[in-house]
Amino acid sequence: MTDSIFKKLASATVGTALIFSLGKTIPAQAAALTYNFSNDDKTLTGTFSFDQAAADDQQVTIAEGLKISASYGGQSYTEADDSLASVFTDFSGTIFNQAGLGLYFTPSTFNVYRENFIDLNDSTSAGVQTVTYTSVSEPSLMLGLSVFGLSLFLSKKIASSKPSSTKA
DSSP states (O other): OHHHHHHHHHHHHHHHHHHHHHHHHSOOOOOEEEEEEEETTSSEEEEEEEEGGGGGGSEEEGGGTOEEEEEETTEEEEGGGOTTOEEEOOTTSOOOTTTTOEEEEOOSSEEEETTEEEETTOOSGGGEEEEEEEEEOOHHHHHHHHHHHHHHHHHHHHHHHSOOOOOO
16 A cells, blocks of 8 residues: 555656656747638638737737748748738637638738638639638647546556455
8 A cells, every 4th residue: 555655656756847847948938829721612721820929909910920821723822922911819819710700811812801712813602702710729738638648548557457455
């Protein structure tokens, strides 16, 4: 029994030491928010990202660090193709589909205006489609959740491998 307590204490001590040592070497950073976007038929696909702190005023501009990467019609587009591009968010940096929030991006071939995609060279109804936004999880969050899940799995595995002593 005391052996088990010492193992748990040692694990907790090592874990705490790792947390504090990593915390000192990794400087505090603003959370980077990343979204994927695409039109209905997936001919337009792309990604944009920005720091959550830039969304405090509900608008993120290129000057505030907005990065855009899109592909349409075999061409690649970035924020350099529209110096006035911006993203409208709620105060936390969240974008909701069909809520009037989203990307304002107008290279010479197409427009992305909130939840609307407009092909400037296609005047048919196929030239106007809906844009869908999908939030991309932050890698450090995924790593943390993976480590937590692994530790739960291993603790259950170790507990199940110990012989149980029952008295009749």
